[in-house]
Amino acid sequence: MKLESLDDxxxxxxxxxxxxxxxxxxxxxxxxxxxxxxxxxxxFTKHLKETENQIKRLEKVFRQLDRSPGRKKCKGMEGLLxxxxxxxxxEPEESVLDAGLISSAQRVEHYEISAYGTAIAWAQLLGYDExxxxxxxxxxxxxxxxxxxxxxxxxxxxxxxxxxxxxx
Amino acid sequence: MKLESLDDxxxxxxxxxxxxxxxxxxxxxxxxxxxxxxxxxxxFTKHLKETENQIKRLEKVFRQLDRSPGRKKCKGMEGLLxxxxxxxxxEPEESVLDAGLISSAQRVEHYEISAYGTAIAWAQLLGYDExxxxxxxxxxxxxxxxxxxxxxxxxxxxxxxxxxxxxx
Numbered sequence: 001m002k003l004e005s006l007d008d009x010x011x012x013x014x015x016x017x018x019x020x021x022x023x024x025x026x027x028x029x030x031x032x033x034x035x036x037x038x039x040x041x042x043x044f045t046k047h048l049k050e051t052e053n054q055i056k057r058l059e060k061v062f063r064q065l066d067r068s069p070g071r072k073k074c075k076g077m078e079g080l081l082x083x084x085x086x087x088x089x090x091e092p093e094e095s096v097l098d099a100g101l102i103s104s105a106q107r108v109e110h111y112e113i114s115a116y117g118t119a120i121a122w123a124q125l126l127g128y129d130e131x132x133x134x135x136x137x138x139x140x141x142x143x144x145x146x147x148x149x150x151x152x153x154x155x156x157x158x159x160x161x162x163x164x165x166x167x168x
Numbered sequence: 169m170k171l172e173s174l175d176d177x178x179x180x181x182x183x184x185x186x187x188x189x190x191x192x193x194x195x196x197x198x199x200x201x202x203x204x205x206x207x208x209x210x211x212f213t214k215h216l217k218e219t220e221n222q223i224k225r226l227e228k229v230f231r232q233l234d235r236s237p238g239r240k241k242c243k244g245m246e247g248l249l250x251x252x253x254x255x256x257x258x259e260p261e262e263s264v265l266d267a268g269l270i271s272s273a274q275r276v277e278h279y280e281i282s283a284y285g286t287a288i289a290w291a292q293l294l295g296y297d298e299x300x301x302x303x304x305x306x307x308x309x310x311x312x313x314x315x316x317x318x319x320x321x322x323x324x325x326x327x328x329x330x331x332x333x334x335x336x
Contacts, residue, residue: 096172
């Protein structure tokens, strides 16, 4: 598809986010499984449910616009998730892994915050009022998920990673 | 290197950012070259200089810690930059390309804002006072670059992409 207009770019961008969210639903269970922190596991599991809803919202937007979610793969998210996966493979000390998982997940959230922010700005210009509301709900969830991760890091997980020997 | 401590994770994380910044210096000239907006070209060129300085700051931190920047490749940034590169390859209408380049560059900035934010939090816990100041300078530049891109998008580039036919 040749990108001739902001409308084309908007759909292209939503297809990218759609692929990103799909990829995230495959990685979050692995991250929830890898952590030894019950709070972090809970945060990942909660965000998995939110992500599934975000996918449904995107499908709703595609239906409203009478466009297809397509099959393109979001390379950006693929790379971001690979980073988290390779951290797990390295088998770090467990509190160090938790701190690293949060860091990795926060980069994913920042990607999405940026991507939804752009989508909302474009939807506003394009006058896609129904889409704006749906995208804003997802943006709020991503921001809240990022804040939650921050609170977990600062609320003890970073400190445990600082002195893993004393915790064991 | 087995990640046994927050110190190991911090170095691992800085090596990742270092690779990310190096990759960015290779892509920014292509983005500056691809845009037809003089303001956006200027923003990319300015950020290239900043990125070169950020690399020097990271090298300084590695020297302070007596560690090596290493040779690992940041997969996350690789994927993010591939997205921008493939947008250019698609040869969109020029104002649409500009809007897309900004969107792509903002996801890169958000990655870095998140990555430097984590690095600063860990440097504070580790008591690496000299590193904190250097990392904070880079974080401020990334935030300012992101704001600048936002201002360019909202200041006309998105609007031009909305009605490319009327602009030509």
